[in-house]
Amino acid sequence: MSTLSADRLDGFQHEVLLYEGATQLPTRLRPFIEAGLDADEAVLVVVTSDKIDLLRDGLGAAAKAVRFAPMEVLGRNPARIIPAWREFLDQHVAQGKGVRGVGEPIFRGRTEAELDECHRHEALLNAAFASSPESWQLLCPYDVTTLDPSVVKQAHQNHPVVTDGRVLQPCADYRHDSSPFEGELPGPPAQHLALPFEIGPLDQVRAVVAAHAQEAGLDIERIADLLLAVNEVATNSLRHGGGDGVLRVWSEPRSVVCQVDDRGRIDEPLVGRRRPPVDSHGGRGVWLANQLCDLVQIRSSAAGTTVRLHMGLHG
Amino acid sequence: MEILDRDVFEPSGTSDPGSHRCLVFDDAGELVERIVAWAQEGFDSGERVVYVEPTGRGGAFVRDLTAAGLDLDAPLRDGQLVLLSAEDALLVDGDWDLARRMALHERFVQDSVRDGFAHVRMAAEAAPALGVIPDLAALRAYEIGMGRLATRVPVSVTCFYERQAFGAELGRIALVHPRGMEDRQMRVIAEPGHVRVVGEVDISNTHLMGSILDEAVPVGGSLVIDLAGVSFIDVGGAGRLVELARRLGGRVRVVGAPRQLQRILVAADWQDELELVSGGAA
Numbered sequence: 001m002s003t004l005s006a007d008r009l010d011g012f013q014h015e016v017l018l019y020e021g022a023t024q025l026p027t028r029l030r031p032f033i034e035a036g037l038d039a040d041e042a043v044l045v046v047v048t049s050d051k052i053d054l055l056r057d058g059l060g061a062a063a064k065a066v067r068f069a070p071m072e073v074l075g076r077n078p079a080r081i082i083p084a085w086r087e088f089l090d091q092h093v094a095q096g097k098g099v100r101g102v103g104e105p106i107f108r109g110r111t112e113a114e115l116d117e118c119h120r121h122e123a124l125l126n127a128a129f130a131s132s133p134e135s136w137q138l139l140c141p142y143d144v145t146t147l148d149p150s151v152v153k154q155a156h157q158n159h160p161v162v163t164d165g166r167v168l169q170p171c172a173d174y175r176h177d178s179s180p181f182e183g184e185l186p187g188p189p190a191q192h193l194a195l196p197f198e199i200g201p202l203d204q205v206r207a208v209v210a211a212h213a214q215e216a217g218l219d220i221e222r223i224a225d226l227l228l229a230v231n232e233v234a235t236n237s238l239r240h241g242g243g244d245g246v247l248r249v250w251s252e253p254r255s256v257v258c259q260v261d262d263r264g265r266i267d268e269p270l271v272g273r274r275r276p277p278v279d280s281h282g283g284r285g286v287w288l289a290n291q292l293c294d295l296v297q298i299r300s301s302a303a304g305t306t307v308r309l310h311m312g313l314h315g
Numbered sequence: 316m317e318i319l320d321r322d323v324f325e326p327s328g329t330s331d332p333g334s335h336r337c338l339v340f341d342d343a344g345e346l347v348e349r350i351v352a353w354a355q356e357g358f359d360s361g362e363r364v365v366y367v368e369p370t371g372r373g374g375a376f377v378r379d380l381t382a383a384g385l386d387l388d389a390p391l392r393d394g395q396l397v398l399l400s401a402e403d404a405l406l407v408d409g410d411w412d413l414a415r416r417m418a419l420h421e422r423f424v425q426d427s428v429r430d431g432f433a434h435v436r437m438a439a440e441a442a443p444a445l446g447v448i449p450d451l452a453a454l455r456a457y458e459i460g461m462g463r464l465a466t467r468v469p470v471s472v473t474c475f476y477e478r479q480a481f482g483a484e485l486g487r488i489a490l491v492h493p494r495g496m497e498d499r500q501m502r503v504i505a506e507p508g509h510v511r512v513v514g515e516v517d518i519s520n521t522h523l524m525g526s527i528l529d530e531a532v533p534v535g536g537s538l539v540i541d542l543a544g545v546s547f548i549d550v551g552g553a554g555r556l557v558e559l560a561r562r563l564g565g566r567v568r569v570v571g572a573p574r575q576l577q578r579i580l581v582a583a584d585w586q587d588e589l590e591l592v593s594g595g596a597a
Contacts, residue, residue: 200341201500201519206547224575231549235518278584284550291582 012129013137015168016159018152021145025051026058028165029102032139037065041098044088046071046081047141048107075105078114078121079290082128082273085138093134100137106151111254113310114295115151122158123178127269139163180269181300185308188259192250197234199243205234209258212249216256217313225292226311230258232285233307237262239282241305252310255294259308266300335462335472339485339498339523346440346475350376351383353438353473358390363432365397367404369443394430401447404439405457411449417460424468437461438473441488442480451484455491462493478523486526498523501545505531513544516552525555532563543571553579557588568592 019028029045036043045055049070056063075081085101092099105118122140129136142155156162156173163169193212197205209230213223230247237245241264248259272286286307289296295310340346350366357364368376376398377387390396407415427435441454448454461472476485478498489496495504501514503524510531516524532538540556542548553576560567569576572591580586 199519201498201515202517203500203515206515221574225578227547228549228575228578231517231547235549235551238518276583278588281554282551284583288550288579288582292578 011135012126012132013135013161013168014125014129014159015137015139015161015163016155016171017139017141017163017165018144019141021143022051022054025141025143026055029055029139029141030059030062031165032100032102032137032163033059033066034062036098036100036137037062039098041100041136042088042092043067043100043102044069044085045102046074046084047102047104048072051104071104071107072109075103077290077293077295078105078117079273079296081105081121082124082270083275085125086128086274089129089132089134089136098136099134100139102139102141104141106142106147108146111295113297113308117295117297119151119154119158120178120180122155123175124180124269124273126158126160128273181266181298181305183299185297185299185306188248188257189250192248195247195249197237197245197247199238202231202234202238205247206231208247209249212251213256213311216251218256218311222311226256226258226309229289229292229296229309229311230260232288233260233309236285236307237264237305240264254314255310255312257308257310259306261304261306263304264300265302266298266305271298272296335458335465335492335494337458337474337476337489337492337494337496339476339478339496339520341478341498341519345499346477347379347383349475350438351380351385353436354380354396355385357436358385358395360434361432362434362436363395363397363427363430364390365399365435365437367401367437367439367444368398369401369440395432401439401444404437405444405447411453413453413456413460416457417464420461420464420470421468424464424470428469433469435470436473437470438475440475440477442477451487455488458488458491462491483522483526483529485523486528486530489527490530496523496527503527507531507533508536509539509541511541511544515547516545517547517549518551521549521552521555524552525559528555528559532559532566537566537568538563539568539570541570542573542576545571545573545576548573548576548579550579550583553583553585553589557583557585560589565590 017028019025033043044067046069049072052068052070059066074084081103088101089099105121106115110118125138140159142152144152156171157175159171160174161168162171193208195205195208206227209227210223213226218226234245234247237260241262245260245262250257272290276284276287286296289309293309294312297308299306338349340349354364366376380387387396402409405416407419424435444454448457458474464470465472476488481488485496489503490505495502498520501512501516501520501524504511505527508531510528512524528538528540556569568590570592577591580589
């Protein structure tokens with residue numbers, strides 16, 4: 001198995017690294033980061049702000065050449081992470097420069113739903129970059145002292161390669177065949193607003209969402225964003241989902257949730273995670289929802305599709 | 316043509332004297348709902364209510380309104396409710412004679428005032444009329460005539476257009492209605508070179524908005540689109556504006572763009588394709 005010297009890589013290497021406590025992180029990441037800097041690669045580290053501070057202190061001089069981005073902002077909605085890596089790649093590959101990255105999507109404070117979507121995002125990284133021509137490495141650190149063993153187990157299922165910081169090995173538990181849309185979401189609360197809708201004006205759909213969001217205390221700009229996102233998802237139901245659907249709306253302790261169910265099927269794994277070309281007709285609904293909402297969950301099968309949009313009460 | 320301009324988007328069913336409204340509907344249920352509201356309001360305000368019953372509908376108006384709970388016996392008896400056939404409303408002794416027809420309408424309104432009705436409200440479905448008048452050009456001439464009539468005598472006119480039956484033709488028809496054309500969600504007021512959109516634009520009416528915009532582009536000239544009154548527009552609606560701007564090589568200016576539109580343009584990488592002008596109406 002290759003080590004982290006200057007060996008030529010073939011394609012995308014998606015690696016999981018286990019570490020024990022945040023204070024270890026700078027030491028554990030140093031070999032990976034320095035190998036990139038030595039090879040004149042652009043290095044981007046996306047972790048939470050507190051860890052950025054730790055790394056800046058712990059990496060010393062090396063930190064100056066590293067780009068940092070706060071995960072709790074960039075990846076608040078995990079679906080925005082893949083497009084961010086794509087953009088980073090495109091930027092530097094265009095200049096003939098290699099890249100490598102560190103990404104830690106899971107952090108303290110993630111809700112159960114966000115955690116679920118983080119796992120799906122990790123699995124999707126493989127599909128997103130496996131067939132790209134660029135060779136690059138993305139290392140995902142997981143802190144075994146703070147994460148549930150089930151989370152660590154899923155990390156092994158989502159990464160083809162495991163690293164200890166220097167040596168790479170194939171990951172025995174890696175699942176090739178996961179779908180981002182498999183499984184079912186936990187049901188809505190017993191009491192929730194349900195509104196069937198069909199081909200025609202969607203003014204009622206929007207009015208219901210606006211009224212509920214206003215009562216929940218969402219600020220006016222986020223209400224407008226949520227309306228747009230729900231409208232686009234409902235429009236997709238009319239266009240591609242069989243011509244009708246059901247809107248459900250409810251509140252959770254920290255967010256307003258809007259769900260659209262229809263009879264259609266989504267089978268493009270990266271839907272909403274690739275920037276639509278300027279000239280394309282349509283295909284922007286889920287992309288827009290991902291830009292506007294704090295979390296978007298999609299489950300789809302032969303039985304139909306569910307899209308659940310979350311908007312936090314505090315932005 | 317006198318343009319009667321109002322900032323407030325009137326809810327359906329409202330019709331004040333001097334107004335000429337053009338309403339787009341999608342299905343029979345919606346049409347009945349609007350006619351009932353329109354008639355009820357007329358009765359309540361003591362107006363003479365004149366409805367042009369589509370030829371061959373066999374009393375559907377009376378049936379539908381009675382089913383909705385309106386009492387029509389008294390208005391029919393007192394002459395407050397008048398039902399006309401399309402032929403009576405559009406032709407003169409079976410012939411197309413627009414000038415004479417308008418004169419007769421004017422006399423009818425003046426007679427109604429003498430009968431004690433301070434105002435008259437008239438409504439008709441446009442599609443059945445097409446079976447009676449020569450062609451679409453004649454229909455537009457009739458619409459223009461009725462619009463002018465409404466500024467001279469106390470009559471309000473409402474025309475109902477079925478969206479699917481007329482399709483893109485609605486673009487041209489909208490331009491002959493000074494008060495614009497409206498459906499359940501939006502109103503579009505258009506004249507060559509300037510279009511104002513009020514209300515909400517989504518999958519159900521982007522096509523209609525687009526048809527009117529297309530029709531309002533002056534040959535070789537540019538188009539100003541006033542969106543200050545738009546409370547909602549979706550990606551499809553924004554895309555339609557961008558498509559128009561591309562087709563016209565940029566000769567499109569948007570005034571009063573809602574924040575939502577700017578959000579969409581940024582997310583779709585369309586910021587450079589549509590010129591947004593800040594400030595009030597052009």
